Amino acid sequence: MVMQTTVIKTFIMITLMVISTLLFGETSYGSYKKNNAQLPIKDFIYHWNESKKVLTIIQTPSLLSDTERSDLKAGKNEFMVLFKKETPNEERWQWYPYIVTEITFKTNEIKPSTIKSFYIASYGVEKKNHTDNFNSVPSSTNLFNKIGIKDGKLSISYSGESKMMDDSHSWSMNIQ
Numbered sequence: 001m002v003m004q005t006t007v008i009k010t011f012i013m014i015t016l017m018v019i020s021t022l023l024f025g026e027t028s029y030g031s032y033k034k035n036n037a038q039l040p041i042k043d044f045i046y047h048w049n050e051s052k053k054v055l056t057i058i059q060t061p062s063l064l065s066d067t068e069r070s071d072l073k074a075g076k077n078e079f080m081v082l083f084k085k086e087t088p089n090e091e092r093w094q095w096y097p098y099i100v101t102e103i104t105f106k107t108n109e110i111k112p113s114t115i116k117s118f119y120i121a122s123y124g125v126e127k128k129n130h131t132d133n134f135n136s137v138p139s140s141t142n143l144f145n146k147i148g149i150k151d152g153k154l155s156i157s158y159s160g161e162s163k164m165m166d167d168s169h170s171w172s173m174n175i176q
Contacts, residue, residue, distance in 0.1 A: 027042060027043075028040055028041065028042065029041040029042065029043075029044055029059065029173060029174060029175050030059075030171065030172045030173035030174050030175075031171070031172060032059075032099050032120075032122055032125060032169070032170075032171045033125075033168075033169065033170045033171070034122060034125045034126045034132060034167060034168070034169050035126060035167055035168060037092075037125050037126040038125075039061055039097050039098075039099065039122070039125045040061055041059045041060070041061065041099065041173060042060065042061055042062050042063060042088070043059075043060045043062065043063045043064050044057055044058060044059045044060065044154075044175060045057075045058050045064060045069055045072050045073060046058070046149075046154045047072075047073060047075070048110070048149060050108055052104075053104060053105040053106070053107065053108055053116075054102055054103070054104050054105070055102070055103045055105070055110065055147075055149075056100065056101070056102045057100070057101045057102075057103075057154070057156070057175075058072055058078050058098065058099075058100050059098060059099040059100070059101065059173070060082070060088075060096075060098045060099075061088040061089070061096075061097060061098070062085075062086075062088040068081055068082070068085070078098065078100060079123070082096050082098055083095075083096065084096075093124065093128075094128065095124050095128045095129075096124065097122070097123055097124035097125050098122075098123050098124070099120065099121070099122050099123075099125075099171075100120070100121045100123075101118065101119070101120050101173075102118065102119040102120075103115055103117075103118045103119075103144075103147070104116045104117050104118070104119075110147055110148055110149055111147060111148060112138065112144040112145070112146065112147055115137070115138050115144055115147070116137070117135065117136065117137050118135075118136060118137070118138070118142075118144075119133065119134070119135050120133070120134045120160075120171065121133045121134075122169070132164070132167070132169060134162050134164070134169060136160070136162070141160060141161055142158075142159075142160035142161075142162075143158060143159055143160065144156075144157075144158045145157040145158065145159075154175055155175065155176055156173065156174075156175045157173065157174045157175070157176075158171075158172075158173050159171060159172040159173070
């Protein structure tokens, strides 16, 4: 029953992202929510470290510039690259929030069944200079429906939720 509920939630989130794209013309790769603060994901960049078997995805609420992409791809610290970036929504944030997802694999084969663990860090979603970190393994509440890299393009669909003390976190990402 828990698995069915999570699958239904994922389907609803993906449907809402498609409708948003059709209505507003913006690409949406999902969202991250902490309590009542929701961060839409509009752009991303990823890096695959074959020797460590780690896929790192930096997800942002606005488009990255070519310079930012180049700096992040070169391995520069995301905070140092993004802290001067203009806010995507002046009414909500007077800073630049973002998400970092790191997925560790058992082998160099990138697919859901080879995921060893994952880590999600959110910066500034609810408050400035506040970072939340979540570590786990795939489960019925943290699903990885699809993941792979083909011809240099990342394809991933995952969702999950976490309750830490009085804070609730949820995420639904769909990058095609």
